[in-house]
Amino acid sequence: MQLLPEIILIFFILITLVLSFTLKKERINLIVWLSVSGIILSLVSIGFTSQGEAFYGTFVSNSYVNIFRAIILPGTLITLFLSKHYIKSTGEFYFFLLTATLGAMLLCGANDLVMLFIALETLSISSFILAGYAKHDKLSNEAALKYLVFGAASTGVMLFGFSFIYGITAETNLSLISAYLGGYEVNYILIIAFLLMLAGFGFKISAVPFHSWAPDVYEGAPLPVAAYLSVVSKAAGFAILMRFLGMLFPDTLLFSIIIATVAAITMTLGNLAALGQQNIRRLMAYSSVAHAGYLLMGLAVMTYKGMTAVIFYLVTYLFMNFGVWAAIEIFSAITGRENVDDYRGLSYKHRYFTLGLALCLLSLAGIPFTAGFFSKFYLFTTVAVAGYKYMPLLVIGLANTAIALFYYMRIVKALYVTPPDKTQYIDFKKSPFALKAILTATVAGVVLIGIFASPVIEFIVRNA
Amino acid sequence: MELLSLSFLIFLPLIGAIILFGPWFPQNEVKIRRFAKGFAGLVFIYSLFFIAFFDPIKKGFQFEETVPWITPLGINYSVAIDGISIILVVLTAFLVLLAVIASKYSITKRHKLYYSLILILETAILGVFTAKDLFLFLLFWEIELIPMYFLIAIWGTGRKEYSAMKFILYTFAGSIFMIAAILGIVFYNLTKTGALTFDLNTYTYMKSLAYPTELGILAFIGFFLAFAVKLPVVPFHTWLPDAHVDAPTPVSMLLAGILLKMGGYGLIRMNLQILPEILGILAPIIVVLGVINIIYAAIVALAQTDLKKLVAYSSVSHMGIVLLGIGAMNAAGVSGAVFQMAAHGVISAGLFMVVGVIYLRTHTREIEQLGGLGQNASRIMYLAMVIALGSLGLPLLMGFAAETLAFYGAFISNTEYIQVMTVIAAVGVIFTAAYILWMFQRVFFGNIFEKWRHFHDATPHELVILISLVLVIVVFGVNPGGLTDIFGPTVENLMALGV
Numbered sequence: 015m016q017l018l019p020e021i022i023l024i025f026f027i028l029i030t031l032v033l034s035f036t037l038k039k040e041r042i043n044l045i046v047w048l049s050v051s052g053i054i055l056s057l058v059s060i061g062f063t064s065q066g067e068a069f070y071g072t073f074v075s076n077s078y079v080n081i082f083r084a085i086i087l088p089g090t091l092i093t094l095f096l097s098k099h100y101i102k103s104t105g106e107f108y109f110f111l112l113t114a115t116l117g118a119m120l121l122c123g124a125n126d127l128v129m130l131f132i133a134l135e136t137l138s139i140s141s142f143i144l145a146g147y148a149k150h151d152k153l154s155n156e157a158a159l160k161y162l163v164f165g166a167a168s169t170g171v172m173l174f175g176f177s178f179i180y181g182i183t184a185e186t187n188l189s190l191i192s193a194y195l196g197g198y199e200v201n202y203i204l205i206i207a208f209l210l211m212l213a214g215f216g217f218k219i220s221a222v223p224f225h226s227w228a229p230d231v232y233e234g235a236p237l238p239v240a241a242y243l244s245v246v247s248k249a250a251g252f253a254i255l256m257r258f259l260g261m262l263f264p265d266t267l268l269f270s271i272i273i274a275t276v277a278a279i280t281m282t283l284g285n286l287a288a289l290g291q292q293n294i295r296r297l298m299a300y301s302s303v304a305h306a307g308y309l310l311m312g313l314a315v316m317t318y319k320g321m322t323a324v325i326f327y328l329v330t331y332l333f334m335n336f337g338v339w340a341a342i343e344i345f346s347a348i349t350g351r352e353n354v355d356d357y358r359g360l361s362y363k364h365r366y367f368t369l370g371l372a373l374c375l376l377s378l379a380g381i382p383f384t385a386g387f388f389s390k391f392y393l394f395t396t397v398a399v400a401g402y403k404y405m406p407l408l409v410i411g412l413a414n415t416a417i418a419l420f421y422y423m424r425i426v427k428a429l430y431v432t433p434p435d436k437t438q439y440i441d442f443k444k445s446p447f448a449l450k451a452i453l454t455a456t457v458a459g460v461v462l463i464g465i466f467a468s469p470v471i472e473f474i475v476r477n478a
Numbered sequence: 479m480e481l482l483s484l485s486f487l488i489f490l491p492l493i494g495a496i497i498l499f500g501p502w503f504p505q506n507e508v509k510i511r512r513f514a515k516g517f518a519g520l521v522f523i524y525s526l527f528f529i530a531f532f533d534p535i536k537k538g539f540q541f542e543e544t545v546p547w548i549t550p551l552g553i554n555y556s557v558a559i560d561g562i563s564i565i566l567v568v569l570t571a572f573l574v575l576l577a578v579i580a581s582k583y584s585i586t587k588r589h590k591l592y593y594s595l596i597l598i599l600e601t602a603i604l605g606v607f608t609a610k611d612l613f614l615f616l617l618f619w620e621i622e623l624i625p626m627y628f629l630i631a632i633w634g635t636g637r638k639e640y641s642a643m644k645f646i647l648y649t650f651a652g653s654i655f656m657i658a659a660i661l662g663i664v665f666y667n668l669t670k671t672g673a674l675t676f677d678l679n680t681y682t683y684m685k686s687l688a689y690p691t692e693l694g695i696l697a698f699i700g701f702f703l704a705f706a707v708k709l710p711v712v713p714f715h716t717w718l719p720d721a722h723v724d725a726p727t728p729v730s731m732l733l734a735g736i737l738l739k740m741g742g743y744g745l746i747r748m749n750l751q752i753l754p755e756i757l758g759i760l761a762p763i764i765v766v767l768g769v770i771n772i773i774y775a776a777i778v779a780l781a782q783t784d785l786k787k788l789v790a791y792s793s794v795s796h797m798g799i800v801l802l803g804i805g806a807m808n809a810a811g812v813s814g815a816v817f818q819m820a821a822h823g824v825i826s827a828g829l830f831m832v833v834g835v836i837y838l839r840t841h842t843r844e845i846e847q848l849g850g851l852g853q854n855a856s857r858i859m860y861l862a863m864v865i866a867l868g869s870l871g872l873p874l875l876m877g878f879a880a881e882t883l884a885f886y887g888a889f890i891s892n893t894e895y896i897q898v899m900t901v902i903a904a905v906g907v908i909f910t911a912a913y914i915l916w917m918f919q920r921v922f923f924g925n926i927f928e929k930w931r932h933f934h935d936a937t938p939h940e941l942v943i944l945i946s947l948v949l950v951i952v953v954f955g956v957n958p959g960g961l962t963d964i965f966g967p968t969v970e971n972l973m974a975l976g977v
Contacts, residue, residue, distance in 0.1 A: 361591075381624060382617040388548070391613070391657075395551060398661035399668060408661065412654035419650050423627070423643065431631040431639055468548040475550050 016068040016075035019056040019083055020119055026052030027112045034105030045105040046098050049112055050091065057087045071187050072126035077477040082122040082253040085328055089246040090115045092336045092456070095448045096238035096343055107147055111242070114140035118250035122257075127176050127186040130254065131169075134214070138165045141247060145235040157234030164217060164227040172214025178207035179262075192261040200266060208269055212276070215258070218251030221310060222280040225303045229287075232299035237346070240295060241339035244302040249328050252309060256321055259313060274314035278410045281307025285417040292353050294342055297421060298335075301378060304418060305331060311411055312393050315400035322474045323389075323396040329470060330377070330385035330463055337374035337456035341367065344445045344453065354425055359434030364442055368429045370457040377460045379422040380415050385463035390415065392471065482527055484541050484557045487567075488604045490521050491574075495597035499590060507589050511582065514593035518575040521600065525571040532564055534967045538683045539610055551613075552674040558610040561968025562746060562816055565961065566607045566739055569823045572950075573735040574600045576943045577728035580831060583838050583939070584727045585633055592633060599625040599732065606740050612660045612676040616653070619704075619740070623649055626729075626737065634724040641720040648717040652707030656748075659700025663752065666693060682751040683975070694756040701748045709741030709797050712771050722790035723843075727834025730786070734793045735827035739819045742800045746812065750804060751972060757807065761893040765805035769903045771798025776909035780916075785836065785843040788917055789829045792869060795910060796822045796877075802903055803884035806896060809966075809973045811887025816965050817958070818880035821868070821951075825877055828865035828947040832858070835940050836921070839933050845917060850926035855935040859922045861944040868951045870914045871907060876951045879958035881907065 015021070026048065033045050060083050065076050093111060101107045117136030124130035142165060146158025180186060182203060183194040198204070216224040232240040263269045284304030291297035305327075312324035344367070345360075346352050361368040377384035380391075397408045442450075463470055494517035497503060498510065532540060539558030547555040559567060578596060585592050602625065605618030623646050631642035663681065668674050670687055689697065707714045718738075722730050750757055757764070775795035782788040796818065803815030835858060836851065837843055852859035868875035871882075888900040926933065936944065954961050 362588075376624065382621045387617070387620070391616075392551065394657065395661060395664075398658075398665050399674070402665075405658075405662075409658055412657055413651075416647065416651045416654050420643070420647060423646060427631060427639060427643070430628060431642075468546075468550070471548060471550045 015062075016064055016066055017073065018059045018063045019087070020116060022056045022059055023052060023112060023116050023119070026055075027109060027116065030105065030109045030112060034109055037105060042102070042105050043098075045108050046094060049108045050094055052112065053087050053091045053094065053115075057084070057091075060084060060087075067125065069129075071189065072129040073120070073123050074125040075123055078257070079123040079253075081325055081474065081477055082249060083119055085249045085325075085332055086115060086118050086122070086246050089242070089249065089332055089336070092340075092452055093238050093242040093246070095452050096241055096336075096340060097236075098448050099347065099446045100236060100238050100343065101147070107144070110140045110143050110147075114144065114242070115246065118246055121250045122253040124254060125188045127180065127188070127191075130188075131173065131176070134169065134218070134254075137247065137250060138169065138218075141165075141239075141243060144239040144242070145231050147239065148236050151234070153230075153234030154236065155234075157231040161227050161231045164224070168214050168217035168224055172211050175207045175210030175214070178203055178210070182207070188258070188261050195262055200268065205268070208263060209272070211258070212272070215251055215255040216276070219248050219255065219306045219309070220303050221276055221306050222283045222303065225280070225284070225306075228303055229296045229299040232302070233293060233295045237295075237339065237343050240299075241336060244298065244339070245332050245335050248302070248306065249332070252313075252324060252328060256313060256324060259316070260321070264316065270314055270316050273310055274404070274407045277307050277310035277314050278407060279307075280304070280310060281411065281414045282417075285414050285421075288421045289417070291421070292355070294352050294354050294357070294425070297354065297425075298338060298342070301418070301421070302335070304414065305335075305378075307414070308390070308393060308411060311397055311407060314407060315397055315404055317396065317400050318478075319396040320400065322471070322478050323393040325474050325478055326471055327389040327393055329474070330389040330460070333456045333459035333463065334374045334377040334384070334386055337453060337460060338371065338378065340449055340453040340456060341371040341374065344442065344449045345440075347449075348440055348442065348445055354428055356435075357425060357428045358432040359429075360440075361430045362434045363440070367442055367453070370453050372426050372429055373457050373460055375422045375425055377464070379419045381419075383461070383464045385460045385467070388464060388467040392467075482531060482541060483543065484528075484559065484608055485543050487521065487524055487528070488557065488601055488608060490524065491517065491597040491600040491604070495594040495601075498597065499594040503590065505590065510589045510593055511578070514578050514597065515575070517597065518571070518578045518600070522568075522571040522575045525568050528559065528564060529568055529964065532559070532561075532964065534561055534964050537971050539679065542610065544610075548613075551676070553613045553676050554611050555614060556610040556677065557605075557608040557614070559608055561965035562743065563607045565816065565820050565965055566736075566743055567604060569739070569820055570600065570603050570607065570736050573732060573823065573827050576827065576831075576946065577731050579939055580728040580731065580834065580943055581726075583937075584834060588632065592629070595625040595628055596728075596732075599629070603736055603740065607743060610678045612664065612678060612681070614676075615678070616657060616660060619653055619656070620650070622737070622740070626733070629729045630721055630725045633726045633729065635726070636724045637720070638724045641717075641724040644717045645721040648707050648714065652704040652714070655700040656704035659697040659704075659748075662693060662697045662700065663689065678747075682747070685752070685975070688755060689753065691756070691759070694753050695760070698749055698753045698756040698760060701744065701753075705741040705744040705749070707741070708744070709738060709800065710794060711767050711797075711801065712774055712794070715775070715794050718794060719787050719790045722793070722830075723784065723786045727830060727837070730830040730834070731827040734790070734830055735823040738793060738797060739823055742797065742804075742815060742819045745800070745804055746815065750812065751975075754975075757804075761805045761807050762895060764801055765888070765893060765896050765899050768798045768801030768805055769899045769906070771795060771801060772903045772906035773909070776906050776913065780909060780913045783845055785845055785848070785917070785921070786830070786833050787843075788845070788913065789826065789833055792829070792910065792913070793822070793826050795906065796826070796869075798903070798906070799881060799884045802888050802900070805893055806884070806888040806891035807893055807973075808887050808891050809970045810883055811891055812969045812973065813962060813966055814880060814882075814884025814887050816969065817883050817961060820961060821876040821880040821954070824947055824950050825865055825868045828862075828944065828951070829869060831940070831943055831947070832862040832865060835936065840930060845920050847927075848921045848930075850922070850924040851930065851933060852922035853926045854930070854933040857941065858936045858944070861936070861941075861948050862922070863918065864948045864951060865944075866914050866918050868955065870911045874952075875955035876958075877955075879955060883958075883962075
C-alpha cells in the first residue's frame with residue numbers, strides 16, 4: 015500500500031464529516047479527539063507504507079515523500095491542539111483541516127501534472143475556507159477573499175505553464191516528462207513554462223512577488239489557520255517544488271539564477287517589511303515570507319545537499335514557528351491583543367512563558383543553541399560548498415539574518431527590557447493545558463535539535 | 479574523564495546559571511549573590527589549575543577534548559587551549575568574579591536573571607577562547623551577544639535600549655562576514671583536499687594550504703570586519719562609547735576587560751594563524767589603522783567631559799596597540815599584543831570600577847562636577863592612581879611592559895613604513911598621559927565641593943576588587959616574565975610556522 019497514510023486519513027475525514035452534522039454542540043470534543051487519533055494513526059502507518067508508484071504512476075511514495083508526510087502530519091497535529099480552544103462552534107473546521115492535510119500529503123507525492131493540480135486545489139480550497147472560517151469577523155472575510163483571488167489567479171497561471179509542458183512533451187507523467195526533457199535544449203518556451211509554474215508554487219510558499227496575500231491572511235484568518243498556512247502549507251509547497259525542479263529542470267544554470275534571484279528578493283523584502291510591523295501576526299507573516307526566501311536558497315543551488323538542508327530547515331521551522339504561534343495564541347486568548355507593545359514587561363511575572371517565546375524567536379533569528387542556528391548554518395554551508403558562483407547569494411542571505419535579528423530582538427526587548435505596562439495582571443493560569451503543552455513541546459524541540467542536530471541531519475541525508 | 483576538563487570549566491558557569499534561574503532557588507537577594515560569587519570563585523580557582531598544569535614549551539593545543547558532533551558537516555565539539563588562550567581564560571574567570579562582587583551596589587533589581595546572565599556570559603566567553611573548531615567558535619561568539627544585550631538593556635542607565643541594540647546589531651553584522659569567511663576557507667579546503675572539516679588545527683598549526691590571493695584577501699577582510707567591530711577599530715567603534723557608558727559598572731568591566739579581547743584574540747587566532755601570507759600583504763594597512771586608533775581615540779578622550787566616556791575612548795586607544803603589535807608580524811610584536819590584551823583587561827576593568835565607585839556616591843559622571851575627592855577618600859585615590867598610571871604606561875606597571883614590547887616589536891619589524899608609524903604612535907602615548915593625568919587631577923585633587931562632603935571612602939567590597947586589580951597590575955609589571963613565559967613559546971612557535 016503506497017497510499018496507506020492517505021487512505022487512513024480519508025477514512026477519518028469521512029467520519030468527521032458525518033459526525034460534524036450529527037453530533038450535538040457539547041460533544042464537539044469527540045471530533046477533535048477523533049481527528050487527533052486519525053492523524054496519529056496515519057503518522058504511525060508511514061512506517062508500514064510500501065514504496066513505489068500507485069494509480070498508474072500518478073502518485074509515488076518513497077522515503078522523500080515519507081519525510082514530508084512526517085513533517086505535515088505533526089504540523090497538523092499541533093494545529094488541531096491550537097484549534098481545540100479557538101474554534102468552539104462547529105465541527106466542520108476539523109473536516110476542512112484534515113482535507114487540507116490530505117491535499118498537502120498528496121501534493122508531496124504527486125507524480126503527474128493532473129494529480130499535482132488536484133492535490134494543490136484540495137489544499138488550496140480547504141485553506142480558503144479555513145481562512146474565512148470566522149465568518150462574523152471582517153478581517154477574516156477579507157483574508158479569505160484575498161487568498162481566494164490570489165490563489166485562483168496563480169493556479170490559473172500555473173495551469174497555463176503546465177499546458178506548455180504538455181505541448182512540448184505530450185505527457186502528463188512527471189517521470190516521462192523528465193525523461194523527455196533530459197535531451198531537450200532549453201529554449202524560450204521552456205523558460206516561459208518554468209516562470210509560469212513558478213508563479214503557482216511561489217504563491218503556496220509565499221515567495222515575492224506572490225506573497226502579498228500573506229500579511230492579510232495571517233492577520234485575519236483564525237490563528238491556528240495562520241499557523242497552519244505558515245508551516246504545513248509551505249512545507250507541502252516546498253516538497254513538490256523541490257521534486258518538480260529536481261526532476262524536470264536539473265542542473266540548469268539559468269533556472270538556478272532565476273530561483274536565486276527570487277530567493278534574494280523574497281528574503282530581503284520580507285525582512286525589510288517586517289521591520290516596521292506593529293501587529294505581531296503581520297510581523298510573523300513577513301518573517302515567514304523571509305524564511306521562504308532562505309529556503310529557496312537551498313533550492314537555488316540545486317544540489318542534493320541543498321535539498322537536505324531545505325528539509326532540515328523545514329523540520330526546525332516546524333518547531334520554532336509553531337512555538338511562536340502557540341505563544342501568540344496563549345497571549346491573545348487572554349488579553350485579546352496582538353501588538354508587539356502589548357507584550358511589554360511580560361517577563362516580570364511570567365518567567366517560563368516568556369523564556370519559551372524568546373527561545374523560539376531567537377531560534378527564528380538564528381541565535382546559537384537553538385535549532386534555528388543549525389538549520390541556517392547548514393543551509394549557508396550547502397550554499398557555500400555549491401561553488402563560488404553562489405557567493406553573492408550567500409552574502410545576501412547572511413546580511414538578511416542581521417536585518418531579521420533586529421525585529422525579533424524588538425519583541426524580545428518588549429518582553430524582557432521594557433518595564434511592565436499592564437501585563438503583570440495577566441493570568442495565564444486560565445489558559446488551556448493543550449496550548450501550554452504545545453509551547454513546551456516545541457520549545458523542547460527547538461532546544462534539543464539545537465544541541466543534538468546531528469542525528470536529525472543524518473537521518474535526512476540518509477533518506478531524502 | 480580527567481580531573482582537569484576544559485568542557486567542565488566552560489559549562490560550570492552554565493550549570494550555576496541553571497541552578498540559579500530555576501524555581502527551586504530562593505528569591506533572596508543575599509543568597510543569590512552569595513551563590514553567584516561562590517560559583518564564579520569556583521570557576522576562577524578551577525581555571526588556575528589549568529595554568530599550573532599547562533606546559534608552555536609544548537607545541538600546539540593542550541587539554542584537548544574532541545567529540546564528533548555534526549558528522550555530516552565535519553563539525554566536532556572540540557576545545558583546547560594554547561599559551562594565548564589560557565591567559566585570556568584565566569583573565570575571564572578573574573574578571574567575572576570581580577564583576578560579580580562589584581554587582582553588590584550597582585544592581586538593585588531582578589537579581590536572579592542578572593546573575594544567571596553573567597554566568598551564561600562567562601560560559602560563552604570561555605567557549606570563544608577555548609574553541610578548537612571554527613563552528614564552535616562561531617557558535618560561542620554569537621551566544622555571547624544575547625546575555626550582553628540584556629545586561630546592558632535591563633540594568634543600564636541612560637539610552638540603554640538604544641545602546642544595547644546598537645551593540646548587538648554591530649556585532650552581529652560583523653559576525654556574518656566571519657561566517658562568510660569561514661565558509662569560504664572551509665570550501666577551499668574541501669575542493670583541495672576533499673575533506674569537509676571545521677577543525678582549527680587543520681587551518682592553523684597543521685596548515686598545509688596557501689590560499690589564492692583573491693580568496694585569501696576576501697576571507698581576511700571577512701574575519702577582520704568581525705573582529706574590528708569587537709576590538710574595536712576606529713570606523714567601527716561607535717557602538718563602544720554608547721554601550722560602555724550606558725552599561726552598569728560590572729558589565730562595563732566585563733565589556734572592556736574581556737569582550738574587547740575577543741576581537742584581539744580572533745585577529746591572532748584567525749587572521750594571523752589562518753592567513754599569515756595575506757597578513758603579510760595587508761600588514762601596513764593594519765598598522766595604519768592601529769595608529770589611527772591610538773591617536774584618534776586619545777584626542778577624542780581629551781575632549782570628553784563624561785568620565786566614563788573618557789575611559790571608554792581610552793580603551794579604543796589602547797586597543798590600537800594590539801593592532802600595531804599584530805601588524806608588526808614578529809614574535810615581539812605579537813607578544814606585545816597579547817600582553818597588552820591582558821594588561822588592558824585588568825587596567826580598564828579597574829578604571830571602570832573607579833568610575834563606578836564615584837558614580838555610586840555622586841550620581842554624576844561629569845568631570846566638571848567632581849573634584850577633590852581625594853580629600854575624603856584617600857584609599858580610593860591611591861588605588862585609582864596606580865590603575866591610572868598603569869593605563870598611561872608607567873614603568874614597573876603592567877601597561878608599560880605591554881606597550882614597550884609592542885613598540886619594540888613594531889620598531890624591529892619588516893613591515894613597510896612601520897617605523898614611521900611607531901614614532902607617530904609613540905606620540906599618541908603622550909596624549910594618553912595627558913588625558914589620564916588631567917582627568918585624575920580634576921577628579922581627585924583640589925578642594926572638595928560642599929555637596930560631596932558625605933563622599934565616603936571605599937567599602938570592603940570595593941577595596942577587595944581594587945586591591946586585587948592593583949596587585950595584578952604591580953606583580954606583572956615588576957615581573958612581566960611571569961606572563962610572557964606562559965604565552966611566549968606559543969607565540970614564537972606561531973611565528974616560526976610560516977609567517
